[in-house]
Amino acid sequence: MTYIQTVLSTFSFSATTITFCCCLPFGLAILYRLFLHPLSHIPGPFLARITSLHLYTICFLGIECRVLEEYHRRFKAPVLRIAPNAVSISDGAALHPIYVAGGGFPKAARYENFKVGGHDTIFSSRDTAYRDLRAKAVAPLFAMSRVRAAGCESGIMRQCVTRFVERLRVEKARAIESSPKAAKVDVLGLTYRLMMDSVTGYLFNHVYGALEEQPVSSKPAEASISVDSKPNKMSALPFIFAIVEAGRFSLLPNWLFSTVNVIASRLFPDQEFHSSLDRVHEFAEKVTNEADPTTDDSYQSRLLAAGVAKPETIIQCMAVMFAGTDSTAVKLVTIIFHLVQNPGIQKRLEKELHEFDEDPGTDPQSIPYLRAVVKEGLRLGMANPARFSRTTPPGGFEIQGIHIPGGTDVGLAPYTLHHNPEVFPNPFEFHPERWLDENKDEKRRPGRPSREMERDLVPFSVGLRTCIARNFATHELFVATKALMESGVLQGASTCTKTIKLEEYFNVGIKDHKLEVQWYT
Numbered sequence: 001m002t003y004i005q006t007v008l009s010t011f012s013f014s015a016t017t018i019t020f021c022c023c024l025p026f027g028l029a030i031l032y033r034l035f036l037h038p039l040s041h042i043p044g045p046f047l048a049r050i051t052s053l054h055l056y057t058i059c060f061l062g063i064e065c066r067v068l069e070e071y072h073r074r075f076k077a078p079v080l081r082i083a084p085n086a087v088s089i090s091d092g093a094a095l096h097p098i099y100v101a102g103g104g105f106p107k108a109a110r111y112e113n114f115k116v117g118g119h120d121t122i123f124s125s126r127d128t129a130y131r132d133l134r135a136k137a138v139a140p141l142f143a144m145s146r147v148r149a150a151g152c153e154s155g156i157m158r159q160c161v162t163r164f165v166e167r168l169r170v171e172k173a174r175a176i177e178s179s180p181k182a183a184k185v186d187v188l189g190l191t192y193r194l195m196m197d198s199v200t201g202y203l204f205n206h207v208y209g210a211l212e213e214q215p216v217s218s219k220p221a222e223a224s225i226s227v228d229s230k231p232n233k234m235s236a237l238p239f240i241f242a243i244v245e246a247g248r249f250s251l252l253p254n255w256l257f258s259t260v261n262v263i264a265s266r267l268f269p270d271q272e273f274h275s276s277l278d279r280v281h282e283f284a285e286k287v288t289n290e291a292d293p294t295t296d297d298s299y300q301s302r303l304l305a306a307g308v309a310k311p312e313t314i315i316q317c318m319a320v321m322f323a324g325t326d327s328t329a330v331k332l333v334t335i336i337f338h339l340v341q342n343p344g345i346q347k348r349l350e351k352e353l354h355e356f357d358e359d360p361g362t363d364p365q366s367i368p369y370l371r372a373v374v375k376e377g378l379r380l381g382m383a384n385p386a387r388f389s390r391t392t393p394p395g396g397f398e399i400q401g402i403h404i405p406g407g408t409d410v411g412l413a414p415y416t417l418h419h420n421p422e423v424f425p426n427p428f429e430f431h432p433e434r435w436l437d438e439n440k441d442e443k444r445r446p447g448r449p450s451r452e453m454e455r456d457l458v459p460f461s462v463g464l465r466t467c468i469a470r471n472f473a474t475h476e477l478f479v480a481t482k483a484l485m486e487s488g489v490l491q492g493a494s495t496c497t498k499t500i501k502l503e504e505y506f507n508v509g510i511k512d513h514k515l516e517v518q519w520y521t
Helices: 002-036 046-050 053-060 064-074 092-103 109-114 128-142 144-151 156-178 187-204 237-249 254-267 271-289 299-305 310-341 343-356 368-380 414-418 451-456 470-487
Strands: 079-083 086-089 183-186 397-399 402-404 409-412 493-495 516-519
Touching (some): 002 046, 053 064, 053 079, 064 079, 064 086, 064 414, 092 397, 092 409, 092 451, 109 254, 128 144, 128 187, 128 299, 128 470, 144 156, 144 470, 156 183, 156 516, 183 187, 187 237, 187 271, 187 299, 187 470, 237 271, 237 310, 271 299, 271 310, 299 310, 310 343, 310 368, 310 470, 310 493, 310 516, 343 368, 368 470
Parallel strands (some): 086 409
Antiparallel strands (some): 397 402, 493 516
């Protein structure tokens, strides 16, 4: 008995020692991160200060933006520690030093997870020289003069918008016939179709054909579009949604992100995604193979002329198909949603458009209330609501008297900036008048929005790494919103939900990948 007791006592002592030795490094790491880390002076939630798992979790759940906004308020901190070595900033004054001055801070490691087919893209590359070569090659395509021409009567942008409005009218008629009491149409699906056709037609000189895919109508004679009995989603949508959903894991270290991606693809094979990927790749490959760099003036021909190899050019084309479709579709559907919810805004906009209709050559961006509606849509329709992560330089930098050391993951989130009540009163309301001369806010300059409003509106990021297609995307919103209002197709519509339910990944998702409006008859 004594021998057994001795053995048990020894085992107990050994187990306690082993447990202590295993826990000691973790305990020391926690103490270091709480009290000795270079960011220990910056406030933040307890879990965030000791582990990145907290940030990974809220990112995975798609609630990162609203959680961080709440923490900024709770801690009354414009500079907030959100992970052991990561900081979120809510003060728009930090935009210039982080993203603009001297070309801005370098992109953080997060962007390694946004490669397409293993390739860096113009949108994801952290290598400035790599990005500059490709961005400079295609930049002339986004000159405002060319974009405006595309929005004119015979331009490809206007043609696609006309088809979009016709398609919406046809689907509305079909919905009313099939369910007359509450006819519903998924306008998000239609905005994706519009943007895919518009961006491919404009950049590649070849239209993808999304507005022609399996279209719907109750009576073929009602429209020039061929019809089918059931609506189906655009063939490229699974490809687009897969990239959006990958944002759940975008904060993970690249090795772990890649591992998760491989495991997920093997455990949960998705034939629909692979079919969609093949369709998009096939289209990008076709336009690249048919491009002639010596005579064509297209996105793919310009890349080839700059020395970019064909396989990479195909990947770059796929990347711009995603970026140009997803972001602008979300912005446009946000505008549609709020116009439908606010008949008074619709009527005022229709009246103003009628007044300007006498001059067909009017630039849509010069129409004051339309401009206010689009800017308010850009404020609330954040295609990229999460932080644009950057890495501070070796010397660090200072904001509001707070020093942030070098090597820190730092960034500002459009969601936080666009919902700051000190800059945008009643920030969750769709209020175009805030951008007009008639606004009586004392903080505003006479006849203009406040400097802080203009500064903090960052729907396309800011600085040298801002979206290269921002001119095209913005003008598309003007042309499409104007056409929708002039068509009257949204009259009598109502929304099916009170709010747009967002999944706050790096590229925003709309819950259930649809947003319906309805007509009661």
